[in-house]
Amino acid sequence: MEEEKKLDLNSIIGFVLIFGILIFWFYTTKPTPEELDAEKAKQEQVVEAEETTEEPSQPIEAKPQINLNDSTALAGYKSAVGAFGFTNVADQQTTLENDVVELKVANKGGQIVEAKMKKFVTYDSLPVYLVKDGNAEFAISFSTNDNRVLSTSELYFEPSLSKSGDNQVLSMKAKVSENQFLEYRYEMKPNEYLVDFTVRSQGLNGVLNSSRPVTLDWTTKARRRSKSVQYENRYTRLTYNHDGEKISKLSESSDLDEETEEDVKWLSYRQHFFSSILATDNHFKTAELLSKNLVEEETKEELFTKEYATKAPLELQGGELSYNMHWYHGPTDAQVLDDYKELGLVESIPFGWGIFGWINRHVFTPFYGFLSSFLPYGIAIIVMTIIVRLALSPVTYKSYLSQAKMKVLKPEITELNEKYKDNAMKKQQETMKLYRKAGVNPMSGCIPALLQLPIFYALFMFFPTSFALRQKSFLWADDLSSYDTIFNLPFTIPFYGDHVSLFPILASIAIFIYMTMTTGQSMQMQQQPGMPNMKFIMYLSPVMMLFFFNNYASGLSLYYFISNLITIFIMLVIKNYILDENKIHAQIQENKKKPKKENRFQKKMREMMEQAEAQKKTGKR
Incomplete structure (x- = not known):
């Protein structure tokens, strides 16, 4: 039976954080249409x-x-x-x-x-x-x-x-x-x-x-x-x-x-x-x-x-x-x-504030200056993107490994959801117990996403403000520090503009393919009350990219297009040549047999949940 296309909790948290920042940023710096003809x-x-x-x-x-x-x-x-x-x-x-x-x-x-x-x-x-x-x-x-x-x-x-x-x-x-x-x-x-x-x-x-x-x-x-x-x-x-x-x-x-x-x-x-x-x-x-x-x-x-x-x-x-x-x-x-x-x-x-500005100032600005000293400016962006993605590949691996573990546990999670469908507290307790026995951390998929945020924001500030990109052309883009235009519209679309930029379209397609792949992982968490509609998020992300990046630096859209293509390639390699789900499943079963010592946080959480369950029973009496 074909697996349902859903996201796990780890990816949900990562994407919500990333796109929450995107929404806030774009709301405060609304993109605008092309001006002079x-x-x-x-x-x-x-x-x-x-x-x-x-x-x-x-x-x-x-x-x-x-x-x-x-x-x-x-x-x-x-x-x-x-x-x-x-x-x-x-x-x-x-x-x-x-x-x-x-x-x-x-x-x-x-x-x-x-x-x-x-x-x-x-x-x-x-x-x-x-x-x-x-x-x-x-x-x-x-x-x-x-x-x-x-x-x-x-x-x-x-x-x-x-x-x-x-x-x-x-x-x-x-x-x-x-x-x-x-x-x-x-x-x-x-x-x-x-x-x-x-x-x-x-x-x-x-x-x-x-x-x-x-x-x-x-x-x-x-x-x-x-x-x-x-x-x-x-x-x-x-x-x-x-x-x-x-x-x-x-x-x-x-x-x-x-x-x-x-x-x-x-x-x-x-x-x-x-x-x-x-x-x-x-x-x-x-x-x-x-x-x-x-x-x-x-x-x-x-x-x-x-x-x-x-x-x-x-x-x-x-x-x-x-x-x-x-x-x-x-x-x-x-x-x-x-x-x-x-x-x-x-x-x-x-350059940006805090650690984001430091990365932009001391990493991306001199690194791109070095690459563009002997490469065409557009090719330098592609080479920088490849190097950045390869440097972040261990983070991608950790994220995908977490998703794979959650996928293996899906049948047992589904069984717990059915068994305790009328008792949300008990269902949560048993789910956390299963994670602990299996040696799976449901937050481990969120941490890699958080680690990538400084890179994301630093690059977001780098491309529109990098003087090295000013008036440098690549393919159909006349200026990598401004938006590219392949067609001028006879009217203006709100939040989109009066022109069509191709690089944001390509980046939107790439991110849609990437999210389609990630939503193929086990998404049992979505079935819990209060979880967002992941199919909606899967379509929202490319649309946001298409609309908001239509008026931003074409170099930034080029980066995200190439970055998502490379991420897709890395995930395919990890899935088909590095990770073996059967071995992961066997390892999880071995982990269940070993006694697990609770850390202070896990113990505190268990005691709080047990106390809440006891209060609930007392209240019913």
């Missing part, structure tokens, strides 16, 4: 060609304002600005560049007004700009001794470009006189994204009002550069180092998130695969941080994902400013950020 790409190319300038982004928190209707106040403000800066200097820009990045610094404000990546392009082949067309502003606000409030964004700085060895040095000075000035000093090294940035004043101890706060303000609107604005926005986040190397983040999904932190070392305005980071040797004593979500739904028109803002008070030393800082405008790439170990910038990458 060919028409949008053409429109942006026209915009780039014509150099159309957008409205400058407004700071999230307003600066001190002058009443424009008050002619006296307005005249005084203009007089103060004119005395402090070069109002007669043209609003020109000075360029700092090396082989990897090009920065343009404006005379007005002395700030970076354009940051261009020289080795990267967007998904539609446009240049990658982290700063452009007023999407970012850096300014220092201060008060003068005559109680006027000024912002460096309104001052004109005098540029002076020079060389220091192989480094380019740009000095920007807003002068009161030749010996009284506020200076921004930029020093760019060859082939590096990190630029040393010094803020200092000279001779202003009689100009700056030390009793009033000096405040650093930095705002940025993160530019969109991926096919789906919601997918990119999921990995766009403000991350910061504070309170003695603690790494914290503002919410990536809330409409508005604010925090005030102490002892801030660096701030990262992450824009998925690129970041703008401000680090300081003189830690900010406090910093008010804000992240505002600009994406409400999938749209073809949205050009920005989030708006970030930081407000940090600066301390005067002897009435003067002196801060050594660093600007980083570049890729969110572990290999690049690792070069700045003294600043710890690599921690701004979302």
Whole structure:
């Protein structure tokens, strides 16, 4: 008689745990449809060609304002600005560049007004700009001794470009006189994204009002550069180092998130695969941080994902400013950020939390980097998958062995279920006694599943955030860090999208075959009251894979497709060539003959069940 297709308790617990995490994760990071089409790409190319300038982004928190209707106040403000800066200097820009990045610094404000990546392009082949067309502003606000409030964004700085060895040095000075000035000093090294940035004043101890706060303000609107604005926005986040190397983040999904932190070392305005980071040797004593979500739904028109803002008070030393800082405008790439170990910038990458992040950071990231150094990127994923599955094969063996033992015990379990069908407590007692005599642990199938969870989650974070996969193609997938598309739908399916990805379909088929094989094991536990419908779970898992992974990195779907194929192969080998059910049955019978000593836990459980049974009988009387 053909065996019923059911799952045992061990597999049930394992799958419930794994898919419980999946459901929670996908609920909090809802997948979204593909965003930009060919028409949008053409429109942006026209915009780039014509150099159309957008409205400058407004700071999230307003600066001190002058009443424009008050002619006296307005005249005084203009007089103060004119005395402090070069109002007669043209609003020109000075360029700092090396082989990897090009920065343009404006005379007005002395700030970076354009940051261009020289080795990267967007998904539609446009240049990658982290700063452009007023999407970012850096300014220092201060008060003068005559109680006027000024912002460096309104001052004109005098540029002076020079060389220091192989480094380019740009000095920007807003002068009161030749010996009284506020200076921004930029020093760019060859082939590096990190630029040393010094803020200092000279001779202003009689100009700056030390009793009033000096405040650093930095705002940025993160530019969109991926096919789906919601997918990119999921990995766009403000991350910061504070309170003695603690790494914290503002919410990536809330409409508005604010925090005030102490002892801030660096701030990262992450824009998925690129970041703008401000680090300081003189830690900010406090910093008010804000992240505002600009994406409400999938749209073809949205050009920005989030708006970030930081407000940090600066301390005067002897009435003067002196801060050594660093600007980083570049890729969110572990290999690049690792070069700045003294600043710890690599921690701004979302590797994941706890042991999961450690595995991602120290195992998968360097291992995949090694494989992709001599293999095509898609082949490197397949090779990494094979090695991971082989490393986990002992765990798979343990799980399958547990299922095989449960299968052998099925006739006896069925007999107990029939014998004590009207006494659930007694049935449970006798079942546990049978397990103990046979030397079978019903939880042994769950433990292997738990051991694989760190691997599962680490890989779940690795593929969408690995810079090594960005814009790397494989077969029909144009970008392994984003979803693949084999067909565009003329409509949008909720939770699925307006496109069809093939790798998730293949992964769903593979997981369905795998679950069909595992449900062929003995599933006597399902017949107990309260157990879930395993046939429903068997169909639910592939459907979840199909829907939720349709909008995720194709590299992740490729991994699960290959991983499930390998697992199926390993299980077939174990079943047909390694395990012998007759030998397992004989071993179980031998185990029954041997006296079994209860451990403390088993004894406690038995006593509790006996006590409950006795109370039940007393209650009936």
